[in-house]
Amino acid sequence: MNELIKTLSSEFNDKEYAHAYMESHAVSRIAAQIYALRKQRNLSQEQLSALTGIPQEKISKIESADFESVTMKTLQKFSRAFDINLKISYESFSEGIKDIVNLTKDVLEVKSRVEDLQEFNSSITKTKSELKIIFADLGAPIHLIGSHPVVATTKVFGQKPKLEFLHDQTIERRTAPRVVNG
Amino acid sequence: MPYKLFDYLSDNGLNEFKEWTQGLQKAQRAKLNQKLDALMLYGDVLYPEVLTGTDVAGIQKLRVKGNVQLRPMLTNGPIRVGKEYTLLLGAIEVGGKLKPSNAPQLANNNKDAVIENPTRRRIDHERVN
Numbered sequence: 001m002n003e004l005i006k007t008l009s010s011e012f013n014d015k016e017y018a019h020a021y022m023e024s025h026a027v028s029r030i031a032a033q034i035y036a037l038r039k040q041r042n043l044s045q046e047q048l049s050a051l052t053g054i055p056q057e058k059i060s061k062i063e064s065a066d067f068e069s070v071t072m073k074t075l076q077k078f079s080r081a082f083d084i085n086l087k088i089s090y091e092s093f094s095e096g097i098k099d100i101v102n103l104t105k106d107v108l109e110v111k112s113r114v115e116d117l118q119e120f121n122s123s124i125t126k127t128k129s130e131l132k133i134i135f136a137d138l139g140a141p142i143h144l145i146g147s148h149p150v151v152a153t154t155k156v157f158g159q160k161p162k163l164e165f166l167h168d169q170t171i172e173r174r175t176a177p178r179v180v181n182g
Numbered sequence: 183m184p185y186k187l188f189d190y191l192s193d194n195g196l197n198e199f200k201e202w203t204q205g206l207q208k209a210q211r212a213k214l215n216q217k218l219d220a221l222m223l224y225g226d227v228l229y230p231e232v233l234t235g236t237d238v239a240g241i242q243k244l245r246v247k248g249n250v251q252l253r254p255m256l257t258n259g260p261i262r263v264g265k266e267y268t269l270l271l272g273a274i275e276v277g278g279k280l281k282p283s284n285a286p287q288l289a290n291n292n293k294d295a296v297i298e299n300p301t302r303r304r305i306d307h308e309r310v311n
Contacts, residue, residue, distance in 0.1 A: 004219060007309065011215075020212035027247070028220055032228045064231035068247060100219065103228060 001101050008097045022096050029103070030075075031065035036108035037082045038063075051081035083112040185225045187218060187307035188268040190292045195302075199254065202272025203310040206252070211310045213246050214254070218310070221267060236286035240293065243273070243286075251275040255289035261300050268296055268304055 012018035038048050045063070049056040054077055061067050062074075072088075079086035091099075111119070189199045203211060220229050221244070233242045236255070246252035255271040258264065270292040273285035282288065296303045 004223075008219075011212075011311075014208070016208055017212045020209035021216045024213040024216040024247075025220075028216065028229055028232065031231065035230060036228070060231075064234075064245065065229070066231075066245060066247065101223065103224065105228065108228070 005097055005101060008100070009094070012093050012097070018093055022093065025096065025100060027067065028065045029099070030070065031063050032103070033108045034059075034078060035063045036105060037078075037084070037110060040109045041082065041112075048081060052077040054078075082110070083114070084110045084116075185222050186262075186266040187222050188266060188296075188304040189307050190268060190270045190296060191303050191305055193295070193303075197305065197308060199269045199272055200308045200310075202254075206250075206310070210246070210248050210250060210252060213248055214244075214252055215310050217244050217246050218269075218307070225267075236289075238286035238290045241270070241286045241289045243280075253280060253285070255285050257289070257293050260293050260297050268293070269307065270296075 008021075011021070038045070043051070045056045045059045048054075048059055052059075054074060062070060075086055075088075110116075189197050192198050203214065206214065217232060220232065226233050233244060233256075235241075236243055240257055240260070241255055242257065243253040243255055246254075251274055253273045253275045254269055255273055256267050256269045258267055260268060270289040271285055273289075274281050280286070292303075
């Protein structure tokens with residue numbers, strides 16, 4: 001694996017080569033992910049065709065990486081059918097190399113919106129209950145803005161307390177709440 | 183690496199696959215290397231449709247898109263099936279037809295030669311450059 005990483009980072013000194021390689025990887029990756037997402041949902045190509053409105057033959061070509069270009073509209077149709085978010089972004093070549101060697105079925109599979117949000121909401125609730133234990137004795141009550149837990153972190157006389165959204169990383173970072181003049 | 187790649191050697195010890203790749207343009211070589219790296223890393227698990235069968239059992243073609251459609255012939259194994267691939271012959275596809283037209287048969291002959299003498303008729307894959 002390390003050997004391949006070194007080889008690619010050396011070969012990618014050539015701009016034309018680097019772009020041709022990564023463009024091919026992008027096509028292969030899309031093909032592999034659409035195949036993985038379809039299998040994850042136990043869909044046949046015909047069923048996916050019915051859900052997306054994309055002809056089955058075209059789905060077969062896309063899954064075979066047998067295409068040079070695919071439109072944003074087509075990708076959005078897949079994203080709606082799989083009920084997942086479509087993210088398109090640029091990245092450095094080193095990130096591209098990491099993606100090549102670290103690709104797994106788990107990386108390609110994505111939970112659908114309903115299942116994902118259920119788990120996401122339960123993790124937020126869990127975070128809030130954990131925070132109650134951490135902050136309860138120190139007079140820093142937990143509030144909710146929408147479904148997001150927040151805590152008053154800087155309470156200065158004459159000023160409104162500053163509210164911070166809390167995430168798991170916040171809990172790890174903080175050993176004690178920063179309550180000023182509280 | 184999960185899969186090991188080999189190149190077929192002719193009777194006089196020539197790496198004909200390597201020689202075939204020397205005639206390719208830089209972008210084609212890059213795309214071919216990408217497909218071969220994917221095959222080496224993941225076999226046909228993540229990219230199940232990258233390899234397609236031919237009219238000769240046990241001979242598959244790798245699909246590489248481009249101005250020239252590269253269709254190198256290869257086989258799973260043939261010594262340790264499921265753990266290695268051997269590149270047997272360089273070929274292209276024009277208008278849906280293979281060049282050479284009997285590429286799968288020629289590849290199968292090369293496969294037989296490898297099975298007969300695996301230590302002399304193949305070597306570790308030499309990267310396309």
